[in-house]
Amino acid sequence: MDSKKRKASDASGNAKKRHAISMETKVAIIIKLDSGEKMVNVARAYNxxxxxxxxxxxxxxxVMEHVKSTVPMLSTIISKKRGKLLEEMEKLLGLWMEHQWQRHVGLSLMLIH
Structure with missing residues (x-):
């Protein structure tokens, strides 16, 4: 095995933990890259x-679309809200499927569609 290859881990040998990056930091990174700064230099600056x-x-x-909305810059995740109609339909579908299983009726993908 090549000695230069290494796993993503810290000095103690434990796997690195994922951490969230704020929208503010993401926007700053995008601005630096758009201004012509090299990706490697930006990576070093933000560790x-x-x-x-x-x-x-x-x-x-x-990211820029998300930032334009009224969401605070300290948020980290871009998420979409699901409609109430979709949630209600999935709930009813689940109930129907459970009812079919209780009656020992076979379900297929085509039947569910």
């Missing part, structure tokens, strides 16, 4: 992997 910076930059449209 992050280059792949993390790259992923943030690839999703810059979603």
């Amino acid at each position: 992050m992997d280059r792949s993390t910076i790259s992923t943030i930059y690839k999703c810059k449209d979603r």
